[in-house]
Amino acid sequence: MITFDRFTLDNGLNVIVHNDTSTPLVAVNILYDVGSRDEDPNRTGFAHLFEHLMFGGSANIPKYDEPLERVGGENNAFTNNDITNYYLTIPKENIETAFWLESDRMFDLAFSEKSFDVQRNVVVEEFRQNYLNQPYGDAWLLLRPLAYKVHPYQWSTIGKDISQIENAEMDEVKAFYKKYYNPCNAIMVVAGDVTTDEVRELTEKWFGPIRKGEPLLRSLPAEPAQEEARSITAERNVPFDSLYKAWHMCGRLDPEFYATDLISDLLSAGQSGRLYQELVKKQQLFSDLNAFISGDVDAGLFVITGKLMKGVNFKDVEKAIAVQLEKICTEAANETELRKVKNRMESMMAFSEMRILDKAMNLAYYELLGDAGLINQIIEKYEQVKASEIMEQAQKILKPTNCSTLYYKAI
Amino acid sequence: MMINRKQQPEVNPLDRYRLTEPEVYTLTNGIKVVQFDAGTQELVRIEFIFRAGSWFQANNFTSLATNLMLREGTKFHTSQQLSDSLDFYGAHLETTAEKDNAYITLYTLNKHLPYTLPLLEEIIKHASFPESEFAIFVGKQRQMLQVNMEKVNFVARTKFNPLLFGKSHPYGNFLTVNDIDNFNYTDLAGFHKAHYNAANCTIMVAGKVDPQLPSLLSDAFGGSDWMDVKPSVLTFDVKPETGKTHYLAKDNALQSAIRIGRLLFDRHHEDYMGMKVLNTIIGGYFGSRLMSNLREDKGYTYGIGSAVIPLQHSGYFFISCEVGSDTTDDALKQIEIEMARLCIDLVPETELKLVRNYMLGSFLRGIDGPFAMADNYRDVMENGFGNDFHYAMLETIRSITPLQLKQLAIKYLNPAEMYQLVVGKETK
Incomplete structure (x- = not known):
């Protein structure tokens, strides 16, 4: 049985708190309700590319990783067809740094042209390393479009092909952020030796001032029944x-x-x-x-x-x-x-x-x-x-x- | 309230380190049990460590095949019956053979212990290595190896250690399809008898320990029925390759796998702890010199890292990555530049401070939950240490100076002394 408390900020950020006194670490997980199923068919691989850019600097913090490492924290993220999930663990005594970092990149992004260029290259190398330069690595790139004719699950999270990532433009990326990276489209979980009051106070302080943004209305086409092999x-x-x-x-x-x-x-x-x-x-x-x-x-x-x-x-x-x-x-x-x-x-x-x-x-x-x-x-x-x-x-x-x-x- | 988003919140020092001491007891036949009773879930992991890694084998494949075949049949049950029973109780059995040790690990809910532990006993003590199962096993292993040999990263991994240790040294040798084809099936039973016995074993328990577990363990494994002589420790000569730079062609590869490194030492060496810190700086975390340069500045690779690997009788350091064929040459140059920089310039205090705290945080991650605690302890126990080693490591992390790090770099990161292996498409 896992117990938890829940509260919601005025801007719509949904927060879950789980108390576990047995660990010296606090885990903070922020799930954004956006995945590769939300992509434009001509800009596939975007949600995942975007995940990389989330580490390239936000409105007030030039680099995400450094301040976190400086207080003993560690983080990572993943993207799949449905969600983009960011997570970190941090020693309890420095928990506020996590709120500072995560709220700033929900507040506004400010990655540079250079970071954008570099991360496009990194993702291209990721594409090659995991899909093209591995035996059987492209199987899912072939299977998905065979099985799905209408629903966006027809492409993989990495994208249909490398060129769509290579051609990504800065303004497209910004529009993507504006549409999906809003508090009302996110779920934050804080777990560890923390109380709900303490988490509520920190969340209101750092996430409270963030704009509400437009709630997301998702209407994806349902895949019609398959009639023949x-x-x-x-x-x-x-x-x-x-x-x-x-x-x-x-x-x-x-x-x-x-x-x-x-x-x-x-x-x-x-x-x-x-x-x-x-x-x-x-x-x-x-x-x-x-x-x-x-x-x-x-x-x-x-x-x-x-x-x-x-x-x-x-x-x-x-x-x-x-x-x-x-x-x-x-x-x-x-x-x-x-x-x-x-x-x-x-x-x-x-x-x-x-x-x-x-x-x-x-x-x-x-x-x-x-x-x-x-x-x-x-x-x-x-x-x-x-x-x-x-x-x-x-x-x-x-x-x-x-x-x-x-x-x-x-x- | 206005908040200053430009300013990082207060950075508090990390000084709460209470390592849990395991409970240690001995079964009647002398087997040492090291137990971490922690966690909130009603479950437990029981790990048997045998000195039965490839160090102890006379022929390639013996150690691995014996370990993986344990679950494929016993005197009393067929492979399928064992799998049926383990799965029925929701238990998970892992078997792993490494260079020094071989492991058999049972993951089970406490409530099923009275059923799962006897299964483990049977598998460890009474494995019968049915020949028909062995034929199936070999077919699968053969194909798996052939698929792996198509991966540049796998090839680089297997072909690198022979450069450091020599092909005939147990730390340098690697498995070939030929080894599998020429393997003599009768080796299995002999290796099992000689190495999987009470005289050659340690048990680690981690999880929420059920009060009845020690007596169940004692009933199953504490008797004299599976004693044997402790195998003698063999010694081997390290015979490194004379040439330092190596290249293996893989046509139509889109990326090259790069491996660069050298021989080091085990945990007893006076420079071991310092090298762990130096390794973190060059390639041991996301913000490392290599990641910052090759990934975050140049976008050459999805990831690059380095590691210090301690073994029972030696150790080594390596850097590894996969990079696009077109950027391989510059990647090699950049790696060299990063090693050389550490030999010339002092690590700035701000960077070192960050690394110290990152490592202290990692330390906490290493003791989060009973499994992590046990893993952390087992690692140093295998070199004859206990938590004293970890406390000394913490002290090194806190106190090592930029000058000491530079001296270590000069000693161990000199680019001219590195072995280099590239697997991929020829670019020059």
């Missing part, structure tokens, strides 16, 4: 063939999310998962094979991906996967297997709350989903899932017509 083949200089299959599934807030998540666990959680035992161990068709859900806020993807053993072909492995999917659609999981995936969930939740920063991040994310209190209800939601519901969801999702397949072929 899609596939593409990519030929690359890699050692082994690799298979990627993606089916459309529900969004994070839909009630059937939990049953859907458990399908992926039955198939592939731990080494006892069905796909691993059947197709990696018994039939030896894959060297590795995983099933997982993308976990996006809007309707997401249910994915199966694996590398084929040398000498095995796509047709045979697809047939073998189909047998497993048929089974999960037609036979209810027995008591023991269902208990297993639920026990695993319970355990994973407990282990994911070990560090103060983990707790702060989780609270912010659940608050974005509607209520930080969800963090204490998740286990119960998985507990309530029945075997019949899992089967029902599997039948609904795992149809060939709902599937996009990437054949990543070694040449």
Whole structure:
């Protein structure tokens, strides 16, 4: 059970406080409700580029990192399809520096032309390092536009291609800031040996004067139902063939999310998962094979991906996967297997709350989903899932017509 | 109230350092248990440390394969039965083999301990290494290695240490597909018997320790049934390469992986602590000299860093990054400039003050929660130290002078003494 308090400033900043006296550190997590799904299709990769620029200087502070390091703090950030999340840990005695730094970059940005040029280059190198110069690194860049035809999940957070980042202009970046980086579009979590009163006082002092900004009205096009199977083949200089299959599934807030998540666990959680035992161990068709859900806020993807053993072909492995999917659609999981995936969930939740920063991040994310209190209800939601519901969801999702397949072929 | 946003709030000194002392006890058969009882969640991590790293193997792949195969079957249960049971109780088992030690780590909720601990016992004591499982394991490992060999960063990582230690030294050798193909399966059982036994093991417990845990541990692991002689410590000669500059071609690579470094020492050396501070300055944090120059000023790389790596019998220093093929040459030049600067100019007081505080903050991050506490303690315990080492380190962080840092740089960061490896597309 994670307890917390909550308050909102007049400018709309939503603040969560979690008290934990066992740690000398305070974690501050600020989640901005903007991700790559909010980007202009011709300016993809922007939300993430912007995350880099947030460290390039704000209205009154020329460099973000230095003052934080000077008081023993450390920070980082990440961007995904849905959110941009900034986090730091700082020794408790210097907590005010965190409020000073974070409020100034919510107040106004002032990064230089030079910082802009440099960070564009850094992101281009990041693109190369993680997507282009890695075996199989571009698979998701190919799979997303195959699965999504309308919804902005069709591009990756890094962007569709490097040129869109290279061509980013200063005024576009400024407009992006104005639209999304407002207090009413942010959730701040402060966790550690702090009281709510102390946090409220500091928050009002540093964040209170910030303009309210326009509340964000998001209206993204829903992805229409997929009616027929899609596939593409990519030929690359890699050692082994690799298979990627993606089916459309529900969004994070839909009630059937939990049953859907458990399908992926039955198939592939731990080494006892069905796909691993059947197709990696018994039939030896894959060297590795995983099933997982993308976990996006809007309707997401249910994915199966694996590398084929040398000498095995796509047709045979697809047939073998189909047998497993048929089974999960037609036979209810027995008591023991269902208990297993639920026990695993319970355990994973407990282990994911070990560090103060983990707790702060989780609270912010659940608050974005509607209520930080969800963090204490998740286990119960998985507990309530029945075997019949899992089967029902599997039948609904795992149809060939709902599937996009990437054949990543070694040449 | 008007606030001054230009002024950083008061910077308070960081002096609250109370390191938690572990509880240490011994099982009847002599196994030392080091225990950190902390945290709020009803769970625990139990880690077995065996002196069974690649240092102790006669053939490449023996240490790793033995470690990873432990969970693939015992005298009493098949691999699948073990996985089913571990997953059923929501437990997570990690097996890792490094250069000096090999580890088996169980993560479990306290309420399942009476079921998960006996599974761990069986895996550690009664692993049977079924041949059929080994065949599957080899197929997977082989493919994984082949995929990794396509990554410039992986190639640079594996091919760098042989330059420092020599290919036949355990710290220098690396696994090849050939090693896997030529491996003799019967090595596994022998290595297991000789190294995974009570005489060669330490246990670390971290988490909210259940009152029944010590007796459960004692029942499972305290007996004389799995004693053996402590293996003798082997020694090897370090035979560094004579040439310092090396290049490995990887056609059509968009980026080159760069690795630059040299031999150092283990934690006992008088310069070890000072080198940790110097390392932080050059490449050990986001604001480091290398990050500021190659990333934040020139945009050459997504990230560059350096590290001082202490091992049981030696140690080394390295700098690593991936940079665009077109900027590789200048990146190498800039790295050299940064090393040379530290040998010539004193580190300014303001920078050193920042680094001191950053390191003190990192120290706190290193003891946040029971797992971090245990990791932090284990690291120095492996070199025969306890928290005294950490207190001495804190003292060094607070007191080291710019002059001492310059002297260390002259001794250990002389560009002419560095080994350099570039993996990527030829540019010149």
